[in-house]
Amino acid sequence: MKSKIFFCTTFCIAFSLNSPLQAQNKNEGFGNPLPQSSSISAVFGEPRNNHFHSGIDFRTNRDTGMVVIAPYDGWITRIKVGYTGYGNALYLDHRNGYSTVYGHLERFAPVVEKFIEDCRYISQKNDLEEFPDNERLCVKKGDTIAYSGNTGGSTGPHLHYEIRRTKTQNPIDPIASGLYSLPDNIAPEISKLIIYDVVEIDGSYFYRRFSALKVHKEKAGVYSVNTDGINALPKNIAFGIMAEDRINDQRGTFAIAATTLRINGIEHFAYIINEFSYTETRFANAFIDYAAKKEKFGEIVKLFSESNCPLSIYEKNVNNGTVAVDTNKKTLFEINTMDHNGNETFLRFSLASKRTTASLLPSISNPDRMTIALPTAQSQLHHRGVKVTIPAKALYGPSVVEIRDSDLIGLQAISRSFSIGPNTIPLQKAIKIEVNLGAMGVNTMDRIYLARLQGAKGIAFIGNAINDSTIVADTREFGTFAVARDTTPPLIKTKNFVDGEVVSDQKYLFFEIDDLGSGIAGFQAYIDNEWAAIDYEPKEKTLRYKLRSNRVQPGISHIIRVVCNDNTGNVSEVITNFIW
Known part of the structure; x- marks a missing residue:
């Protein structure tokens, strides 16, 4: 066209x-x-x-x-x-x-x-x-x-x-809004019902997975779950579901668009994802059970809202989705899911708990390096030269957070490693990590940085601001960290041509670019000492310069210089000639 x-x-x-x-x-x-x-x-x-x-x-x-x-x-x-x-x-x-x-x-x-x-x-x-x-x-x-x-x-x-x-x-939603047509008459499928134990802690709610029940398909669009064996439940509970959708003539499975929870016929909790603001998109971490996904248990959509999760997609939210267990009578529940084309599935079940069980409250064994952090207030932790500040509204709900020493060894690490987390806890806002270099046995400030250790995935740059012998960095993900030092310049070399080669049959000049330490921070290219636009593809570790007749005169020799720097200031360059 x-x-x-x-x-x-x-x-x-x-x-x-x-x-x-x-x-x-x-x-x-x-x-x-x-x-x-x-x-x-x-x-x-x-x-x-x-x-x-x-x-x-x-x-x-x-x-x-x-x-x-x-x-x-x-x-x-x-x-x-x-x-x-x-x-x-x-x-x-x-x-x-x-x-x-x-x-x-x-x-x-x-x-x-x-x-x-x-x-x-x-x-x-x-x-x-x-x-x-x-x-x-x-x-x-x-x-x-x-x-x-x-x-x-x-x-x-x-x-x-x-x-x-x-x-x-x-x-x-292009499909639900009718602005893009995608034929579909297949109803969503529900595979599991998750029951959560709910405990209030200083005005916020702590949720713990209590039971996972397999769901049975009665017929197309209608499901049930056997709850006869449940004789005791926590005093307050909430629900989550594992569900997926299929679309006519499409490969794979897809997320559902809406769910409604009704109790004895009365709507208790509902969401519909047909529009949202980019300012709230990170709350996706609290919309699902983040820990379950991290632990490879599966993707659970919560039918409740965390204490710090003001999503506009929640259309009904009674008691944050929490349900008080009634031991005197049977309670009827209906969960109605819908896909982007309006196909619906219903899960119906009842609960008749004869008694309630004591909830398992979160606890800490070492107050010096552990805390029950709340989303409503700032928390701080200190441990062997490491200080962590968790600001208010960084967490979605009450969480047990700790600092501990780690045995994980990272490339370029020059200090002992430490873990903050666990990493199954999601963060909405960044936490601040401050590491006293002397306490960590680090006696240099030359090209050091705070690194995230990722095991087989290597090491990742977090930050390198230094204030009074303390390295400071912000991160929006818990994990394992160490102070690292990178004194090795990035690797850069030509890929599809050699010095002096005639490249008249080429549309692009390619360069391999890589950095095994703090990571690529910037790059520039120059043709015959004039600035030249160049494209970077990190997945392929490649820089690409497009040859254009309005920028490069054909038939004569040219010099291309490519300069690259990493996050600690190491610089590499390659200078080569070509004829186009």
Whole structure:
């Protein structure tokens, strides 16, 4: 498909006066942004690591370069070039009140490529985010706007596609809103019912998995669970479910969109994930049982809200979802789940506990290095030269947090290692770690940093700010840490050519780039001593320079210099000649 993007504000204004957009139904489904594929791998609202998935992921046959088209008339409002998050991304506004987003792109349509290339060279920035003048880059439905890729935080080639409300920039469910059609008449499946013991601690609630019950399918869309063997329950309980959805003609399983809990026919707790704000997306860690997922137990969706989890998707929330057990009579429960197309499943069961059991309260065995931290207040821990500050609202609920020595050994570590956590506790806000270098036996401040030790995954840079012989860093994840020292420069070398080679048959010059310690912090490229835009792909440990006739004169020798630095200030460079 030929790109028809226009550099013309007046065209867009004139076009809008007699635009078919005004005749289009606001709720009419957008076209498919990826004409070569209608296969999807993820739907809206799926809880991911630290966020809710905010769109639909289209499969691209494990390859890059599929044509991406505008599903609706509009104009480009934002262009991002980068190697984290959505990577190369494009944002469009449409006159019907919606915006669309396209992530992990390989490249843009030629007109957009030219625009963003000029911006990069003017600013001399490799990573760039530009906001073109309103309606400068216009598109019509069906125009080629980009090509699918694998850039940014993508774990494999695909197209990430979002629909947002332009006014709020809240992402919405494309399927449930009717703006993208995906035929489906398969009801969700429920596999387990989880019962939690609930204890109040200073105004916050502590939840502990009490029992996991297998669910039985009675018929399509109707499930039950045998609770006859449950004669005793905690005084207060809450529920969670393990459920998944399937979609006609699609591979894999998908997350459900909504669940309602009713007690004796009265709605007690309900959520629906059809829209959310990006300011609340990290609360996905509290929407599911984070510890269960970390422990490989499975993904449990909670039918209760943690003390610090003000999600807007909760439509009914009586007593935070907590249920007081009645030992005098049978209580009837119904859990109703729904997928993105409105297909429903019902789980019905009863509980008739004859007595209540004592709840297991969280406890600490060593007050010097352990605490019951609450989401409502700041907590601090001290242990052998390590100080940890947990601010208010960092936690979702009461948690037993400890510092302890660790036997884990990390590459470049020059101090003993220590663990803070456990790492099965999620964090909404960052905690502060302060390490006294003298107490840790560290007698140098040269190129040191606080590192997260990840076992077989190696080591990760956390921070390297030093204040009065104390190294300080913030992190939003518990784990095992140590002070490390990195004195080794990054590795950088050519990949697809050698010094002096004629590369007239190449479109790109590739460089291998890696750092085994503190990690890559920055990079720059220069052609004949002039700054040059270069792209970074961390997953492939590759820098890529695109050869362009307007930047590199063909047929003569050129010098390319690539400079790279890591997080502790070590610098490497490679200088080589080529003829294009």
